[in-house]
Amino acid sequence: MTDLDTPGTASAASDGSRVPLVDMRDIRVSFGGVHAVDGVSIDLYAGEVVALVGGNGAGKSTMIHTLAGAHPADSGQILINGEPVTINNPRDARSYGVETIYQKLALADNIDAAGNIFLGRELKTRFGSLDDSAMSSATQKLMARLNPRFKNLRTPVKSLSGGQRQSVAIARAVHFNAKILIMDEPTAALGPAETAEVRELITQLKSEGIGIFLISHDIHDVFDLADRISVMLQGKLVGTVNKAEVTKDEVLAMIIIGKMPGEVSTEEIEEITH
Amino acid sequence: MTDTQAAPATPSKTSALRSGLASAEIDSRMVGMILATAVIWISFNLLSDGDFLTARNLWNLSVQSTSIAIMATGMVLIIVSRNIDLSVGSLLGFLGYVMAMVQTRWIPNTFDLGLERWYTWIVALAVGLALGALVGAFQGFLVGYIKIPAFIVTLGGLLIWRGLIFRFEQGQTLSPLDSTFGRLGGGGADGSLGDWKSWLVGGIACALIIASVVLSRRRRQRYDLPLRPMWLDVGIAVLGCAVVVAGIGLVANRYISPITGSPTGIAYPVVILIMVTILMTFLARRRQFGRYVYAYGGNPEAAELGGINTRKVVMMTFVLMGVLCAVSAAVQTARLDAAVTNLGVTNELDVISAAVIGGTSFAGGIGTIPGAVLGAVIMQSLRSGMVLLKVDSPTQDVVVGLVLIVAVGLDSTLRKGAK
């Protein structure tokens, strides 16, 4: 792990010794005059989980969509490994090793696990046809590693459980050597056992050196998984804190009233927690 | 969960059969449709004192089904990708008319090259196919890129293409057509393959079936994937070849041409239909384009986020549809030996019905090409059977309408039950 800064500063790399995996600077997105994201800067290092949190409409999804290519930023800069990049669509994002697992589990329901994992990047035979056998085989190996209980390789993912579907979504990201993984509410649709399964997965991916942006409104998830926490409120960044140095109540205060741990009074915290 | 999961420790007979079917990539719906077709055929045969299951009637049925069946293969992909094409009947009429113009006016009069040239049919067909693709691209562009609802675009198309027919020759009937072109319709003495060529085609078909079974088995072996039981693979190959042999031996070549007095063989339009079906199935299941069509239909957002150029995919489904309309238009005008202004009126409804009876779902993402072809055959079987029984056409409409509703109702009930 890197040296972590004191709470209240946005960057974890003030020592300048390492180049962040992702550095998003002064990102702005507006929809018809409304500033959904208003000059937000966040960053992410290899092997780190940064949680991006905030209430409904805080702009956290919009912010991360600019990295995923789902919605380009109006202005601002994105650097990957220190290099400025332009991301206009999901294909661009993937070309920089950015993989996204969406809140609504963006899977094609009527297609099997292999079809989904390779969607948009199908393996082909030398005649240009789909090589289903190769894709099935790769899926089998991938699943053996990620989720050994997964067996339904040939059924449409519609008939899979939420956890299994999440496994497919994650496998899809992992297979293509994602360096940066965006997880948008990865446990929102899941039961307790499945949530545990996904948490396990995240820990494993982290250990493989993958940087993860975790978008969540579940404060428990966030505290269990994240190394740093960036909080957004009304399109602006409240601040980024090291998980180890803050309490859940302090983070809640950031989310709700937009005050950093040093600025907030005990009365205010009282009010929030009640 | 469902039958599709790994077989339980003590497999019952039915579940073994089902999982066998599933692993053979034959969906149970297809089996159900084949059974339904068999019931319809046998019923009509009993009611008509044996007129229905004659080589002659089945041969007629095969030709009569082609035009709708060819278009239905394209309609499947359109509906799977959550669109609709209401313009196919009008487009068929328009393209048929243009192809007839090429043969009866432009080549002989405008270019003064005369009638019955060796190239007449090729030029006519090429013009039709190109124009079909162009019209499809136009409609597809409006749907895919401009995002005008397909219902509106093709409803407009339904009016436009029919109306444009009257811009040529005031819409008078164009006939007779080039005699070589006429063979595409299957009529006359030379509209079919004849005896030995039919067997040759059958032999090739059989070889292809066996080859595809063997190749798929090898491929799965190579990747260490679970294999279908040997008996099933052999069974599929044997059954496929048996169907081919029966079709030729008991229908196509059993039907003695009243004109030549020798076996008629497979009609050219049926050869075209078989090729279209194979090609479209291949496209839908083995090519990236087909995978994208189904992915888009299953979840448009997911496909978009998966980096698929969904607009292009949508447009391409309409281009294909336009080309298939041209193929059907060639078959229909050739069969009629004339282009008329009302050719293909309300065909869009037959085509959509065929696709839907064949298991295509309006919810998107679901539907098979062979299913739609079988759907067309079922519809035409009902029509032909009722004509044989001298049931008048208003009553035929009632029956076909009821069958459509029952088929789809049954299908969605079973689908819910399976969940």
Next chain:
Amino acid sequence: MRARHVASVAVAAGLVLAACGSDDDTASDDSTATEDTEASGGEGGDCVVGVSWNNFQEERWGKFDEPAMKAAIEAGGGSYVSNDAKSSAETQASNVENLVAQGANAIVVLAQDGEAIIPSVQAAIAEGVPVIAYDRLIEDPDVLYLTFDNQLVGEMQAQALFDIQPTGNWVVIKGNSADANADFLRSGAEKVIGEAVAAGDIVIVGEDYTDNWDPAIAQTTMEGFLTAENNEIDVALVQNDGMAGGVIAALDAQGLAGQVPVSGQDGDQAALNRVALGTQSVDVWKDARELGTAAGEAAIALCANPDPASVEGAGPFTTPGGNEVSSIFLEPIPITQENLNLVVEAGWISEEDLCQGVEAGTVAACP
């Protein structure tokens, strides 16, 4: 509300006045706005016939109807003015008013919409200008309705086939079941064959409607009938040329084209060619020139006497709308190989088109 109503009446009155004014400006004309039309119409030389075409773009009207009509009007000493509504019922309404304003003494209307045109027609008649409903009915008791006798078409189809083959197995391929004309034609045919059917000389082995008069459906139906009857079909009574094409294609597939008499109507070029080739027995044809001539002559007669009932050949006819109108029904002509020369002479079809693929000398019209 009331005030507005009064205003619109005033405007209408103004229009009528304007019309009268322009009448006065027309040098050759004596006023038609008053009741003294009878005095004015004595000589054809003063007869201006106004024709309102619904859509002159359609080739037929300019090619056949108009020249014949014009010739008949000029032969009667009248003059011809016309305008084109370009398929718009609204335009046609003002076109009819314009014709009155231009001083027409009689008006021929090929209606775009037989309902929408009624007010303009009534206004013209009220001004003493008689109106001929040309080819298409206008539901007004005071018009002269001029058209071909459609009831006769069915009779002629059946008669021509009956003359060839008065017994045996007949099939009847009718038009769209929703189209009253299909039943109309069928009842005409029944007049001819009804007795023979009752006597058992003719057996109707198959009879069906055809959705949208679609030739492809007619073909499929015929294939079914042929299969069911094991090709033992002696006559196919088919209601129009398009479907006859489909039926003949079905017969051709069984090598029976030319052996089974088939009927049709419309005078399609393709059908006339089939008559020449011998695969179709009869094509009931309505000569548009004849209709044009009759209209021209009737218009001249109406100039002399605006009462429609006074026109030669006019008889009472009860319309589907319950109006009692004077009407003239022209007889269509059944075209067979014997009288194919008629269609060529009429300029309806070129000899080249008629005789395409016909062996020279086999038919009189194809030397």
